[in-house]
Amino acid sequence: MKPQRAELVAETAITLLAERGMRGLTHRAVDEAAGLPPGSTSNLARTRSALLELTLARLAELEADAFAPVLDVAGLTMPDMLAEMTARALWTQLTTGRRQTIARYELAMEATRRPELRKIYDEAGSRFRDPAVTILSAAGSTDPVRHGRQLVAFSEGMMFDAVIGAGAEPTLDDLRLGVRDLLRGMLAG
């Protein structure tokens, strides 16, 4: 089969989501933005739900790639090293990956109301959360589950504020120091 087409559509959908939001993502808009003949997207993803699923699935891949280096347990038992890797991954999401970060938030909101999206989103999320617990446990956390959630939440909040919110753009150093602060607080408990 030809995944070429599906990937192009998903990629274009991500861009549209980021630039125009949920109301800007339509079958026809994807066709036009991707330079495909009219009806192509409608044909590949027959319903709107199918289009969203396709897009979120692609997005999950991209995010997994971006955070892959952080999820390798080896060597991350040292807090400073963990902070460094986390900060760099976040930095990537704020710069190179800004587009997909915005699109992911759009789809996260939609997942609130669409079970088929929630399934994909949750599954993708656990691929970050589970390793985080393991790593924090190895780093000496006394409550790795809660701390894992906190680390993920802190990361999410930093990204959200930087990309969506009113917060000023943090520097890479801000991120590094921030994660380090949190880790210090958690591991000193």
Add this chain to the structure above:
Amino acid sequence: MKPQRAELVAETAITLLAERGMRGLTHRAVDEAAGLPPGSTSNLARTRSALLELTLARLAELEADAFAPVLDVAGLTMPDMLAEMTARALWTQLTTGRRQTIARYELAMEATRRPELRKIYDEAGSRFRDPAVTILSAAGSTDPVRHGRQLVAFSEGMMFDAVIGAGAEPTLDDLRLGVRDLLRGMLAG
């Protein structure tokens, strides 16, 4: 004048945003959900932009009320007290205020692309951020601006994960401990 009408419309719009997302918020949908005669919303907020502005302005009021107790500097120089107040405010947003929290995220995304919304959102945001800096400074932070941003980001992330994301619902105690962890780490620097 009669602000009754405007408030009803804004309140209904918030509910629609939370329940059906940006694509579910239309002039006609507000009319129907609010039990108003057709055309009423279209008449009060003549353009879509006006409707969004009206809604976000109302939302900013609600959020300001919810966080008012935390923003009182008095007595909050003690980290545990600050953590307690913050955790309680967050808890409110996750339970009673869940609807407006979701709606706020919808509008935050939209503010990315609409300058008129960004203006309102940023202004409302600074009403949290500025006091946070002051309070952290009083609590002994060596870098209150960065720490203020981190505290807000952490709060935002905990809310986002709980309401939108894949994270399990935190308990009030989780929130308390989480904020305490972060404060400990920041103030130990």
Add this chain to the structure above:
DNA sequence: GTAGTTTAACTACGGCCGTAGTAATATCCA
């Protein structure tokens, strides 16, 4: 009480959307 002004009610229009049916084309395997 009545003239003038604001607010509400209703209606209309052009446009885009989701969806699906069907025809054309390419691809694959025996």
Add this chain to the structure above:
DNA sequence: TGGATATTACTACGGCCGTAGTTAAACTAC
């Protein structure tokens, strides 16, 4: 090679959306 099958292209339809114009009602101030 040639027939079966999957993919792509094109078109159509009903429906809802944003917007605005126009009329009717309510209110205000003199």
